[in-house]
Amino acid sequence: MKKLLALCLLLPCFLAAQEHARQIDIDQKVVTKHSTKINGNTVRYTATTGTQPVWDDEGNPTATLFYTYYQRTGVSDTETRPLVISFNGGPGSASVWMHVAYTGPRVLNVDDEGYPLQPYGVKTNPHSILDVADIVFVNPVNTGYSRVLPGKDGKMPSREKQKQMFFGVNADVKYLADWVNTFVTRNERWRSPKYLIGESYGTTRVSGLALELQNRQWMYLNGAILVSPTDIGIERDGPVKAANRLPYYAAAAWHHGVLADDLQSKDLYEVLPEVEAFTINEYIPALAKGGFISADEKAAIAKKVAKYSGLSEQVVLQANLDIPTSFYWKELLRDKNLTIGRLDSRYLGIDKQAIGERPDYYAELTSWLHSFTPAINHYLRNELNYKTDVKYNMFGNVHPWDRTNNNTGENLRLAMAQNPYLNVMVQAGYYDGATNYFDAKYTMWQLDPSGLMKERLSFKGYRSGHMMYLRAEDLKQSNDDLREFIKASMVDEKTPAKY
Numbered sequence: 001m002k003k004l005l006a007l008c009l010l011l012p013c014f015l016a017a018q019e020h021a022r023q024i025d026i027d028q029k030v031v032t033k034h035s036t037k038i039n040g041n042t043v044r045y046t047a048t049t050g051t052q053p054v055w056d057d058e059g060n061p062t063a064t065l066f067y068t069y070y071q072r073t074g075v076s077d078t079e080t081r082p083l084v085i086s087f088n089g090g091p092g093s094a095s096v097w098m099h100v101a102y103t104g105p106r107v108l109n110v111d112d113e114g115y116p117l118q119p120y121g122v123k124t125n126p127h128s129i130l131d132v133a134d135i136v137f138v139n140p141v142n143t144g145y146s147r148v149l150p151g152k153d154g155k156m157p158s159r160e161k162q163k164q165m166f167f168g169v170n171a172d173v174k175y176l177a178d179w180v181n182t183f184v185t186r187n188e189r190w191r192s193p194k195y196l197i198g199e200s201y202g203t204t205r206v207s208g209l210a211l212e213l214q215n216r217q218w219m220y221l222n223g224a225i226l227v228s229p230t231d232i233g234i235e236r237d238g239p240v241k242a243a244n245r246l247p248y249y250a251a252a253a254w255h256h257g258v259l260a261d262d263l264q265s266k267d268l269y270e271v272l273p274e275v276e277a278f279t280i281n282e283y284i285p286a287l288a289k290g291g292f293i294s295a296d297e298k299a300a301i302a303k304k305v306a307k308y309s310g311l312s313e314q315v316v317l318q319a320n321l322d323i324p325t326s327f328y329w330k331e332l333l334r335d336k337n338l339t340i341g342r343l344d345s346r347y348l349g350i351d352k353q354a355i356g357e358r359p360d361y362y363a364e365l366t367s368w369l370h371s372f373t374p375a376i377n378h379y380l381r382n383e384l385n386y387k388t389d390v391k392y393n394m395f396g397n398v399h400p401w402d403r404t405n406n407n408t409g410e411n412l413r414l415a416m417a418q419n420p421y422l423n424v425m426v427q428a429g430y431y432d433g434a435t436n437y438f439d440a441k442y443t444m445w446q447l448d449p450s451g452l453m454k455e456r457l458s459f460k461g462y463r464s465g466h467m468m469y470l471r472a473e474d475l476k477q478s479n480d481d482l483r484e485f486i487k488a489s490m491v492d493e494k495t496p497a498k499y
Contacts, residue, residue, distance in 0.1 A: 024145050024390045026053055026064045032385050033073075036105045036124055038131040044073045045105065045130060049386035051145070052183060054175050060152055062165060065179055066145035068095070068384070069136040069187070070105060079191040082133035082222070082486050085180060087140070089201030089230075091172065092398040094144040095137035096376045097368075098199055098227070102469040103129050103479065104137070106383070108375055113346070114470030116371030122379050127479040133195070133486055136183065140176065140205075141166040142396030145388060168402025173208035174216075180209070181217045193222040193490050197482075200435060200466065203229035204408050211411035214418060220497075223423045223489045224412065225482065228435045228466045232409035234446050236439060239287035242322040243279050246308055248436035249328060250275040252345040253310030255431060256333060260307055268430065268463065275308045276438065287321055325433050326358035339363065344465025345431045364465065369394065409447060416453050420497050423456045423489040427478055429468035430461055437461055458485070 029050030036043050048069040053061040075081050086103065088095050101108045106122040129135070139146040141162075148166070150156050157165065165171060184190055198206030203226040213219040226232075236244060253259050254268050263271055286293055286301040293301075299313075301321055306313040309323065310332055316323065329340050330351075337354050341347030341364035349363035373394055380386045416422045426444050428437035444457055460481045462468035469475045 022389045024064060024066070024147050024388060025051055026061055026149065027051060030384065030386050032383075034105065036128070036130075038105075038126060038128050040126075041131065043105075043128075043131050046071050046073055047105075047384050049380060049384045052179065052186070053149075054141070054179055061149050062151075062157075063141045063148050063175075064146060065141065066139045067136055067183070068099060068104075068380075069134070069183075070130055071134045072130060078189065080193070080490070082193045082195060082490065083184070083189045084129065084133045084135045084195045084197055084486075085183075086135055086137045087176075087196070087198045087202040087205050088143075089199050089203070089205070090143070090395060090398065091140070091167070091201045091205075091401050092143060092396045093201070094376075094392065094394055094396070095139045096144070096372055096392075096394060097467055098197070098469075099137040100372070100376055100379060101467060102475070103135055103197070103482065105130050106379060107475070108371060108470070110371070110470055112472040114344075114464065114467075114472075116367055120371055120374040120378070122375050122383075125475070127476045129479055129482050129486070132483050134189075134192075138176070138179070140172065140398075142398050143393050144396075145390050145392060146396075147390070163400065163402060167398045167400070169204065169208065169404070169406045169408065171402065172205060173212045173408075176205065177209055177212040177217050180213065181219065184219065190219075193486075194219065195223040195225065195486060195489075196221060197225040197227065199227040201230055203227065204232050204406065207232045207408035207412035210415035210422065211418075214415050220419050220421065221415075222421050222491075223425070223485060225425050225427065225485065226440070227427045228429065228432055228468070229426060229440050229443060230435055231439070231443060232412065233406035234409040234443050236442055236446075239284050240442070242287055243283040244438045244442055245323065245325060245328075245436060246279050246283060246305065247272055247275045247438040248345075248430070248433055249309040249311075249323070251430040251437075252328075252340060252433065253308075253332060255346055256310070256340070258310040258332065263307070272430070276441075278304060278308065279438065283321075291320075324357075329359050329433065330356055341365075341433070341465065343432060343434045344429070344467070344470075345433050346465060368467070409443065413448050413453075416448070416456060420499055421489070421491060423485070424458070425481070425485045426457075426459045427468065427481065428459070428461055429465040429474070430463060432466040432468075434466055 029048050031046055031048050051064040051066050054063040056062050086098055088097050100122050105128045107125040109117050109121050109123050196206040206224050210224050302313050302316040305316045339349040339359035342362045344364040347364035351360045426440050428440040430437050462474040464471040464474045469478050
């Protein structure tokens with residue numbers, strides 16, 4: 001009797017603890033209605049914010065993923081209405097970046113060049129692709145409000161078990177494909193033309209998903225968009241890795257006005273083809289010779305690398321023609337006591353000392369974090385009415401990430417070969433030093449060695465960085481490029497899927 005009484009006395013405390021636990025609802029959604037102007041036309045839409053579970057093979061929920069789904073209203077035929085499924089990267093990054101800065105109906109409050117303005121928040125995106133496609137922004141496990149769930153025993157899986165389930169190239173693709181299947185089924189979008197878009201590591205994710213969705217979910221796509229892509233498992237090591245940086249270096253140096261007058265007087269689009277040709281035809285072969293290159297050839301190559309990079313010939317020779325990116329970010333404007341950004345080299349930073357081999361911090365990332373973080377938290381809660389005490393993870397704990405057996409590039413190639421409808425577009429910013437634009441081009445060139453599918457591959461470049469859409473001119477152009485890509489890759493009912 002005493003034990004029962006004690007239990008009864010403790011029960012209110014237990015229930016209170018449960019009621020006030022900081023945890024996300026496993027399966028819920030909130031729907032709000034909105035109206036906006038896109039390209040001068042009124043577009044009405046619903047925004048659905050919510051969570052949808054991930055299940056194991058026994059049907060037990062293992063995680064829940066937070067998403068935001070924008071659907072244009074007044075559309076009678078969803079069979080021809082495209083659905084764009086959007087992922088960011090990291091790995092461990094939330095969907096916030098492309099959500100409130102690129103394709104969504106609301107974008108970050110920034111100036112025309114993409115620098116943050118106060119008060120922090122969002123404003124209308126007059127270029128959103130919502131006029132031509134519905135969009136769902138997906139947050140993988142531990143990003144945004146997405147979280148791992150306790151097992152049947154009420155205990156959290158071990159870190160190693162979580163890694164096997166979620167935190168690796170192939171685990172990530174597998175569970176996300178299951179999640180997409182459920183989302184498409186619940187929202188009755190099986191007949192819609194479907195597109196994947198991923199940024200940075202999200203391009204690895206999207207490349208793997210293209211084949212996983214086809215071969216395991218029997219879901220075929222019309223398009224995949226790779227924004228600021230990673231290597232997607234396609235090797236570009238040694239001389240290629242070193243040389244491919246040079247066109248980016250030229251872009252950054254041109255932007256900061258430190259190239260020689262004959263180059264600086266030209267437009268960027270005139271400079272880059274010249275640097276690209278030198279990179280392919282002279283720089284890579286020279287680096288391939290390693291320490292056995294002749295002194296005369298080494299001096300001649302160093303002179304050209306210095307000319308195109310904005311560095312001195314002495315520095316290029318001291319680096320044996322191979323200039324690390326971290327050193328470049330520190331060196332280019334060292335005489336002005338300034339560093340340049342990694343993800344967007346238009347940004348400037350100041351270090352404690354001018355000496356050193358790398359910047360103290362990345363100016364662009366600090367700028368983005370102090371503007372995106374308050375914006376997304378306010379937007380979700382106050383405009384989309386999604387309220388929770390769970391922290392929105394801009395970057396979540398997903399490490400160590402298992403990068404073994406990364407065949408995602410080959411998987412994308414095979415998905416394209418299997419599916420004549422599948423088109424791929426690459427988008428990249430010229431001032432991105434993390435996933436540089438020439439690497440993106442090179443990866444696209446190597447994706448299909450046969451050359452038989454190159455008509456379904458395209459590249460678009462922009463005068464900005466990793467998140468090229470932050471700059472007003474590129475926000476418009478990149479969305480217009482997406483819009484045209486979607487329209488061009490949709491087929492009519494008389495076009496069969498065949499070669």
